[in-house]
Amino acid sequence: MLAASNSSSAFELSQHLPLKPIRGQVSIAPAQNQSRALKTVICGAGYLAPADEQAAHTFGASYNLDSLSSEVEVQDHQRNIDTLIKTDPTLHSLLGEVKASQLDGRAALRCTSPDYLPLVGPLPVFEDFVENYGGLKRDARADIPLSGSYWPGLYVHCGLGSRGFTYAPLGAEILASYICGEAPVLPNDLQKALNPARFIIRDLKRKRI
Ligand SMILES: Cc1cc2nc3c(=O)[nH]c(=O)nc-3n(C[C@H](O)[C@H](O)[C@H](O)COP(=O)(O)OP(=O)(O)OC[C@H]3O[C@@H](n4cnc5c(N)ncnc54)[C@H](O)[C@@H]3O)c2cc1C
Incomplete structure (x- = not known):
């Protein structure tokens, strides 16, 4: 796997x-008296999660x-603050006087694909696909x-991008069905939309390979 x-x-x-890496950073701010009342994640342009056990x-x-660094950056904290204000200024005010330079955080690289859908399924044999589906270079609609x-x-x-929490369980079910030879989990068109071979087919149709 x-x-x-x-x-x-x-x-x-x-x-x-x-695969295309996209840098992301989460900001971490200390809970305040008012913010402790938050019981669920609030999402909009950005999100704010309830305080954890470490307050x-x-x-x-x-x-x-533009960056592949996994260092925590002050300017990304500022972007997160600005996005939180855009989501709802009240959320921002719950956190009191947050200053980008004083926040903790974590930065890492997401893994995305050109169509921003995950890659889930068997690994295609590249050379066989290029040979067997070479006719698509002449006629992209060829059957x-x-x-x-x-x-x-x-x-x-x-290629789960920003949606690991929602895609991972679905991907696991799809893989289990491939591996155990069970009935497909999704309708054929959706399963195809996640098939790792789709980019070879697309590139043949566009004469990129
Ligand atoms: C800042 C940030 C915020 C995010 N926020 C959210 C969010 O709010 N909600 C959400 O759903 N998703 C979020 N995501 C996305 C989520 O984290 C990913 O979609 C998810 O982690 C992808 O899971 P994965 O198992 O594919 O990859 P990963 O979690 O990255 O796991 C890959 C694993 O492979 C291992 N590995 C790497 N190379 C090798 C190798 N050569 N050999 C063996 N092992 C290797 C790594 O050590 C790692 O354990 C966020 C991502 C970032 C960066």
Whole structure:
């Protein structure tokens, strides 16, 4: 199973997977008397989570396409503060006088795909796809009645982007159904939309390979 986020494409057989890292940072602020009353996550342009056992709120999270650093940056804290105000100024005021330079945080790289959907399914054999579906370069609408060629027993689960909490359980069910040879979890078109081979087909149609 390749479920190593952006490193899922670090292997010879998987280097064709078009993964795209996007930096993100969450900010952590100490709870205040008023903010302790918050019992659920409030989401909008950004989000604010209830205080945890350490009496700290997390809020965020920033998106930054220009940097691959996982260092915590003050300017990203400021973006998170600005986004929280945009979400609801009351939420921001619950946290008292928050200063970007005094916040804690955590930064990491999300793993995304060109269509921002996850990659869930068997790992395609790149060369076989290029050969078997080569007709798509001449006619992108050609009906090629061949089933895909995949590495036996090798599956992919990555590209969950900002939605790991919601995509991961669905992805796990889909993979379990592939591995156990059970009925598909999703209708065919949705399952295809997540198939890791979709980018090879798309690139053939666009004559990129
Ligand atoms: C700042 C930030 C905020 C986020 N906020 C949210 C949120 O509010 N809600 C939400 O749903 N999602 C959020 N996400 C996204 C969520 O974290 C990811 O979608 C999720 O973690 C993806 O899960 P994963 O298992 O695919 O990858 P990861 O959680 O990154 O796990 C990948 C694992 O692979 C391991 N690994 C890497 N390379 C190798 C290798 N070569 N060999 C072996 N192991 C390897 C890593 O050590 C790691 O354990 C956020 C992400 C960031 C960065």
